[in-house]
Structure formats: C-alpha cells, structure tokens
Amino acid sequence: MLRELVAKNRSYRRFYENEKPSSEQLKAWIDLARLGASGRNAQTIKYMIILSEEMCESVFEQLAWAGYLQDWDGPRKGERPSAYVVMVNDDALGKNYFSDDGIAAQNLLLGAVERGFGGCIIRAFKEKELRELLKIEAGYSIIQLIALGKPKEEVVIEEMNNGDIKYWRDENGVHHVPKRGIDEIILEEL
Template identity: 60%
Template structure:
C-alpha cells in the first residue's frame, strides 16, 4: 500500500483546475505533516493556505515550472493548481529547519495522493514577492510552495539510460521521469 502511494506521488504540473480544494482538506493534510518527524522536535514550519481563485492567480506567476521543459511556460488556464500551500519557517521558533520541509512536503503529498489529488513541490519561488503578496512579517521565511489539485496528466517512471536524469514530455504530452536502477544506489 505505501509503495503504491509513493509510485502515484509524482510531481504533477497539470491539474483539473475547476476541482477546488477546501481549506478543511488542506488542513487535514497539514495535520499529517504536523504528526511527522521534526528535527529536534522544534516544529517551526507554518503554512499559508491559498484556495481562493483570485489569490491562486496572483501566486501563479511567482513560481517557476519544470526547468527541463524549456519551451513550456507552465500549466495553462484550466490546468493550473486548485490550491497552494506556502511553506514557511518561523524564525522565532528556530533559524534551522534542517530537513523538516522535505519530510512535511512528502507527508502532505502522500495524503493528497491517497485521496485522489496530487501536487508538485516548487522551490523556484520569488520569495520577496510572495512575502509581499501575503503580507508576511520578516519572522517567516518562505521555503517552498506546494501546488495541489486533481492531476490531469500521465507521469511514467522509466529506467535511466546513460545517466540522463532529465525528465521530458513526449508528443502526446506524457511526462517521463528517468530513475536510476536500485542496484546503482546500493554501494555495499
């Protein structure tokens, strides 16, 4: 069951935008992150929930999408995320969030996938503009944004060839993600 969720948990970049996600649903997924491991148990992560269409539209241009797909500017209207979670570090709790943001993001995305949703972790963010848009105090450091929605694309994992790890899209728009072989990861 867990492996099935992990295999379905891809970096989705095209969604059924009209299928909105409620604040209640986002809060339930954040609760999964809240219950996950935290370095030193500091629990310094905080979240801005973005569900209103107008705010989603304002946030969208502050994010960079799919760096390897040079000719693709990101999802078109109608296939954009239905909601976002802006993940922050609360500097008054801790300056060091260590690996907490990765653990939290994985927990949130696994929860989303379990319920038929999906998402993408976006670290290429205009942090200054995001902070200004949502009037965040200097207390909060923008770490990353999780784009969320009902996936509207096919993502296929495949064996990596010649150490080429760059994902790509075929002529039908299917997203291909090369993965290293298991035996290449284990040294002893």
C-alpha cells in the first residue's frame, strides 16, 4: 500500500483546474507536513494557503515549469493548479531548516495523493515578485511552492536507459520519468 502511494506521488504539472481541494483538505495535508521530523525539532517552516482563483492565477505567473520540456511554457488555462501551498522559513526560529522542507513536502503530497489529488514542488519562481504579491514580511524566506490539484495527466516511471535522466512526454501526452535501477543506487551491502 505504501509503495503504491509513493509510486503514485509524481510531479504532476497538468490538473483539472476546476476541481479544487477544500481549505480543510489543505489544512489536513499541512498537518501531515507538521507531524514529520524536524532537525533539532526547531519547526521553522510555516505555510501559506493559496486557494482563490485570482490569487492562483497571479501566483502561476511567477513560476517556471518543467525545465527539460523546452517547448512547453507550463500548463495552459484550464489545466493549471487549483491551489498552492507556499512553504516559508521563519528565520527568527532558525535559518537552517536542514531537510525539513523535503520531509514536509513529501508528507503533504502523500496526503494529497491518498485523496486523489497530486502536486508538484516548485523552486523556480520570481522571488521578489512573489514576495510582494503574497506580502511576505521580512524575516521569512520563501523555500518552495507546492502546486496542487486533481491530476489531468498520466505520469509513468520507467527504467533509465543510457544514463539519461531527462523526463519527457510522448505523442499522447504521457509524462515519462526515468529512474535509476535499485542495483545502481546501492553502492555496497556490508
């Protein structure tokens, strides 16, 4: 069951834009993020929920999508995320959030996938513009955004060929993600 959930948790980039998670669902997923491990138990990460259509559109304009897909500028209208969670670090609590952001994002996304939603972690954004748009005060550092919605695309995992790590889309729009084999990533068994 857990393996299936993890395998289903892909970086989705196209969504049914009209199908939104509720505020309660988003808070429940953030609660899963909150429950994860935290370096020194400092718990420096805070969250902003973006759910209104207008704000989602404004946030979308500040993002970059899928670097390997050079001929694609991101999801078109109707396929864009219907919600975002913005992760910020509260610098007053500590400037080093260690790997807490990855743990939190994974927990949040697993909660979303369990409920039929999906998402994409985005670290490519116009920081100054996003900070102004969201009125993020000094003392908070933007870590990343998680774009969320009902996935409108199929993403498949496949074995990597010839060391090529680049994801790609086929003629049917299926998103292919190559993964290194288990024997390649285990260096030694002592």
